[in-house]
Amino acid sequence: MAAVTQDTAVSTGRVTRAFIYLVLVLFALFYLLPLYVMGVNSVKPLSEITGGNMMALPQVWTLEPWRQAWSTAQIGVEPTGLRPYFLNSILMVVPAVAISTIVGALNGYVLTKWRFRGDTWVFGLMLFSCFIPFQIVLIPMAVVLGKLGLAGSVAGLVLVHVVYGIGFTTLYFRNYYASFPTELVRAAMIDGAGFFRIFWRILLPVSGPIAVVSVIWQFTNIWNDFLFGVSFGGTSQPMTVALNNLVQSSTGVKEYNVHFAGAILAALPTLIVYIVAGRYFVRGLMAGSVKG
């Protein structure tokens, strides 16, 4: 990305500008629509929704749908609410993000500052693994998790997410460390500093921004994952799978307000991360697509 952050030199007439603003605002409304629908319907009684007032503000405000979604809604066969699954997701996300980020940092360090013959190939093979359709690994992964005794456990999901996450974390740290002056590393080497000491004392202190990018990317991806969760979650299903079970459940009355509250609960962690650190989130997205 070029460092130039300027607007275009193109100038536009008044009518054109009015049209541009109109289009931009309409699209903003389009993007906000589902959020509004979820929010407003999660705090009204079911009867108001089935009465056809989906777009209206609640006549009676209630937090009951939130309470139900969190602690009493029927998920599968148990009326546990989403709480235990939220906990599963946390227990899965925290170690998976921490491990994959640390491993990615070390890999990026080796691939840029301790280069060896064939390192581009090693990196290329790891990078391609970010883009495979995961359907191609589902069957053997199920077999291996079964053999390891990790099928249906949070530990199994952590393993899966670390394995298929290190490609991206390595990419981030590699691209970031590539622009760090190698002379500084050389100088430290001559002074007798070893591999880990250089990493700890020289590279790590400047790694803050890319570590944030990596943590946010991994957090968002792993929290939002559905395919691995539904395939290997077993009794330790993550939040996304539980939400889907809640919404798709074919027994009883469809409690749309509870579904919406549940959807917001599932979206909240990543949404908060986005609001707090959106800049880093976007940077991670871009680094995963265009050259960083």
Place this chain on the structure above:
Amino acid sequence: MARSETVDFRTRLQDWLPRLVLAPSFAVTLLFVYGFILFTIVLSFTGSKMLPKFTWVGFENYEKLFALPAWHTAIVNIAVFASLYIVICTLIGLMLAIFLDQKIRGEGMLRPIYLYPMALSFIVTGTAWKWFLDPGIGLQQVMRNMGWESFTFTWIKDADYALYTIVLAAVWQTSGFVMAMFRAGLRGIDNEILKAAQIDGASNWQLYRRIVIPLLRPAFLSAFVILSHLAIKSYDLVVALTGGGPGRATEMPATFMYSYTFTRNQMGIGASSAVIMLMTIAAIMVPYLYAELKEKK
């Protein structure tokens, strides 16, 4: 790498340490990515049903796969879905990027609104759109309540149109991201070129058509690669929005693979469909990654 005359154990270890640190990741990648790919390819040539078993059947699974109406539907659906999704996302992304580039007041507020859907799970997106498009309670009912009695919008329940609701939700989720990619591209364009063209009397339309859009080629390429990759992998959104229905109407390769492997106990056929998916993605990604890595050297 520096080598002293007396190579004692310590320095030898220092020499090998970097490779030792990288080795576990590389080994894990070789095993869990490439080993697994090989395993699935082998399975696709066996008669595996509920569990993997290694009775060689040649290309039988592939022949069966391409004779299945469900796979045929999945292929047609992914082709329609991917083309519409990529084209619409690119057009909306490009338009929003160009518009935001016009010294817009409030850009700082608009951009995060365009981009936040990217932070959500497809299951959340699917849930929100599923009920909003539901004829019983959603848009249709709202319009009728407002007095437009004959308003009808039943796409999500209609086998001929359900696929387009998936396009709608997917575009909603990722078009803001495409906008950000084009916006970055636009910022890299030298304003002097634009000024020179303006002096030569070019209109805004010509300016964008002849100069700006051609200069955005790299952004178009990245957008195409990322979007096609997302499209082929799309699984969660279909599951949450339509569940592959009504009937089989929105079956995709990803949902097909899952149901044939895990619920219909046709593992051999499931594996062969996964191989086809991988080959499609590899045909797009490998040249792209190769070019990117080469350029960087």
